[in-house]
Amino acid sequence: MAYINATTQKNRVKLVIITKDDMAGATPVQTDFYSATNNTTGALTLNTTSDPIELSGLQDVTINNSNGSFRWKTLDSSGESVITTNATNSLSGNFVIDVTDFWGNASAGAGTAEKDGIFKLSNDRTEVAFLIAPSGAIDGEYVLMGTGFISALAPTVSADSPVWVSPITIEVNGDYVGPEVVTLGA
């Protein structure tokens, strides 16, 4: 058995976000987010046109793919029949807030995710595209992509833990794209 490994430097979980308007085509592809990856360190060479946010300080991530179901009974069977229906897809997690990730980077390109930051993308209800790499974006590993909206931000701080942390959810619009194997590593 081979585990999905997220323990080594090159296998760190990556969550990269751009605005949907910065996608080159109708569906997200890996090059919308990065032009290359480092197979030794796992570092991403981010796309300089779409100016992504590579969300730092992630504490946990959950990939939700919850299909609905429709059940019916027939007189010739003792068990119900079932078919799955449209899925509710979302990415959720918690992260320690980085100032630039959250509030944006004034020197980044106008209208990009990096320029706006996570809070503005959520507050403005900007549709985003995301790429999640569960075991790093290095050659041979799998990534999932999709588009959706950021929600569920709830930044919080306490006297015992005086660093801001927040949950985050990306409500996925439609299906996930992928899984795709990374081939941009070097």
Add this chain to the structure above:
Amino acid sequence: MRTQLLSYLTSNLTGAIKPSQELPFEQGGSANYLRNMRRVYLDEPYTEQDSLFNTLDELDINQKITYVRGYLAVDAKNRNADLDAALTTMSNALKQANITDSFRKEFDYTTTMDDDRVIYEFEYRYYQLA
């Protein structure tokens, strides 16, 4: 942090119970706070780190706890008239000493009896982001 605490105690403990500038060293098998009663001795600080938040990208956020321990021995038979005031001053030092970069401060002490002496062992704890 010992410096700031000692500075505060030197300015505010001016009765029969006073701080010593020395560390609580031992000589001839006996600690100096046992030989010099009614003197408050502050030990060298030591630190330890705890995890506040672990993250998937190793951007772990830790807290550093700095401990400063102190000792005071007083006569058990004749209680010092200014003992209560001195203990209050030592407690006040926690917040009023010029230590501004910690997000949590704690102080407590315990007492033990040694022959005809009461020994106060107290501890200041300062929590900072590391």
